[in-house]
Amino acid sequence: MKYIPVAVALFSLAALAQGNISVDSRVDRNKILIGDVINYSVMVTRDENVECLMPSAAENLGMFEIRDYEILETRMVDGQAVEQIDYAISTFDTGEYVIPELAINYRVQGDSSWQTIVTEPHEIMVESLNPDEAGDIRDIKPPLTPPKDYRRLILFALSGLLLLAAILFIIYYRKRTREGKSLIPRRSKPPRPAHEVALAALQRLQQSDLLATGKIKEYYTELANIVRQYIEGRFYIFAREMTTTQLVNTMREQSLPEKDVEKVNGILAKSDLVKFAKLEPSADDSRAALELAFDYIDDTKLVFDDAEQASEQSKADDSQGEEVPAIKMNEEKEDV
Numbered sequence: 001m002k003y004i005p006v007a008v009a010l011f012s013l014a015a016l017a018q019g020n021i022s023v024d025s026r027v028d029r030n031k032i033l034i035g036d037v038i039n040y041s042v043m044v045t046r047d048e049n050v051e052c053l054m055p056s057a058a059e060n061l062g063m064f065e066i067r068d069y070e071i072l073e074t075r076m077v078d079g080q081a082v083e084q085i086d087y088a089i090s091t092f093d094t095g096e097y098v099i100p101e102l103a104i105n106y107r108v109q110g111d112s113s114w115q116t117i118v119t120e121p122h123e124i125m126v127e128s129l130n131p132d133e134a135g136d137i138r139d140i141k142p143p144l145t146p147p148k149d150y151r152r153l154i155l156f157a158l159s160g161l162l163l164l165a166a167i168l169f170i171i172y173y174r175k176r177t178r179e180g181k182s183l184i185p186r187r188s189k190p191p192r193p194a195h196e197v198a199l200a201a202l203q204r205l206q207q208s209d210l211l212a213t214g215k216i217k218e219y220y221t222e223l224a225n226i227v228r229q230y231i232e233g234r235f236y237i238f239a240r241e242m243t244t245t246q247l248v249n250t251m252r253e254q255s256l257p258e259k260d261v262e263k264v265n266g267i268l269a270k271s272d273l274v275k276f277a278k279l280e281p282s283a284d285d286s287r288a289a290l291e292l293a294f295d296y297i298d299d300t301k302l303v304f305d306d307a308e309q310a311s312e313q314s315k316a317d318d319s320q321g322e323e324v325p326a327i328k329m330n331e332e333k334e335d336v
Contacts, residue, residue, distance in 0.1 A: 020046065020047045020050070020080070021044065021045070021046040021047070021050050021052065021106050021117060022044070022045045022046075022117075023042070023043070023044050023045075023104055023117050023118070023119050024042075024043045024045070024119075025040070025041065025042045025043070025099075025102070025119035025120060025122065026040075026041050026043075026122075027039065027040050027041075027099070027122050027124070030122060030123060030124050030125065031124070031125045031127070032124065032125070032126055032127070033126070033127055033128070033129055034091070034092055034093070034094055034126055034127065034128060034129055035090060035091075035092055035129075036090060037067060037088050037089070037090045038064070038088070038089050038090065038124065039086060039087075039088060040061070040064075040086070040087040040088075040089055040099060040122075041084060041085070041086045041087070042054070042055055042084065042085050042087075042102060042104075042119055043082060043083070043084045044082070044083045044084075044104060044106075045077070045080050045081070045082050046080060046081055046083075046106065047080060047081075048079075048080075048081055049108055049109045050106055050107070050108055050109075051106060051107055051108075051109065052083070052104055052105065052106035053104065053105045053106070054071070054083055054085055054104065055085060055102050055104065059087075059102060060100070061087070061089055061099055061100065062097060062098060062099060062100050063091050063093060063097045064089040064090065064091050064097065064099060064124075065089060065090055065091060066087055066088070066089055067088045067089060067090055068087075068088040069085065069086065069087050069088070070085070070086045071084075071085050072084040072085070072086065091124075091126055093126065094126050094127060094128050095125075095126055096123060096124070096125055096126075097123075097124050097126060098121050098122065098123050098124070099121060099122040099124060100121055101118045101119050101120060101121050102118065102119045103116050103117075103118050104116065104117050104118070104119070193233075193301070193302060194229075194230050194232075194233030194234045194301075194302075195230065195234065195297050195298075195300075195301030195302065197229070197230070197233065198226055198227075198229065198230035198233075198297050199294070199297060199298075201222075201226045201229075202223075202226055202290065202293055202294055202297070205219070205222050205223060205226065205290065206290055210222070211283050211286055211287075216274055216280055216281070216286065217274055217275055219286060220270065220271040220274040220275060220286070220289070221271065221275060223267065223271060223289060223290060223293060224267065224268055224271035224272075224275075225240070226293065227239075227264060227267055227268065227293055227296070227297075228240045228247070228268075230297055231247070231251075231264070234300060234301070234302070235251070235254070235256070237250055237251065237254070244265065244268040244269055244272055247264070247268070248261055248264065248265050248268075251264065260296060260299065260300055263292055263293075263295065263296040264296060266289075266292060267289055267292055267293055267296070270285075270289055271289075
């Protein structure tokens with residue numbers, strides 16, 4: 001009987017050396033929708049003489065993914081130390097899943113052996129976001145095609161047309177400016193007939209003092225220019241760019257009357273002799289050359305038939321439009 005108190009004392013010392021430790025785990029909810037976050041906490045309450053290893057931040061929590069974690073500072077409650085770690089976890093699969101038990105190693109001071117205490121598991125129900133549809137994994141919907149914005153297309157087209165119109169206007173404006181013309185074309189008087197211009201020029205030459213002052217070369221140069229310019233306006237032959245021989249041959253190729261061709265040849269050939277061979281014809285010959293030019297222009301000029309002109313003018317007045325007056329050449333008398 002004397003050994004009983006000794007045994008009780010030894011048992012008390014062993015219990016005191018073992019120390020007290022407990023573990024608790026909890027979740028904020030056990031039913032979630034897919035993708036929701038669960039707050040999962042593990043708390044260890046121990047005596048100060050107990051050393052424990054808390055779970056790491058990379059613990060295996062089954063089908064749950066650790067999104068975040070926080071290790072709280074150790075606090076004292078009723079003389080015992082409380083350690084806590086909080087996890088934010090989620091999953092993207094539907095069904096019933098379990099947060100597995102976690103093992104926590106601990107030992108009492110003075111004891112080198114580690115012991116284990118575990119948390120209790122937690123069952124979690126994960127439901128679909130749309131329970132009416134069968135399953136949660138579905139094919140990706142094709143990309144949506146936005147409706148065509150015809151208003152923007154029309155605006156782009158109008159902008160392009162306005163830009164093109166502006167460019168064309170600038171080109172037209174610069175062209176008219178370079179030509180010294182007004183921006184808006186104005187109707188100008190029709191050009192005078194070629195024979196009127198030529199006859200007026202011959203009259204001025206006839207009234208000039210070139211022969212009286214002995215300026216024979218200038219006289220024949222002006223005479224030749226008047227005849228050549230008349231041929232260009234009357235027959236559309238580039239007479240001023242041709243020699244006398246080229247011009248005469250061209251007139252014959254166009255089947256102009258031979259007597260008219262001879263008149264032109266006579267005037268221009270004598271002018272060439274005066275300009276290049278220093279021929280000095282008499283005043284009578286010079287006046288004869290001028291009269292020959294008058295005859296040539298009078299014989300080949302375009303004249304209006306009075307009856308036809310009156311008829312065309314009447315038609316023009318009735319239709320309030322413009323008509324081209326009828327024209328005809330003087331009849332040529334052939335030499336026998």
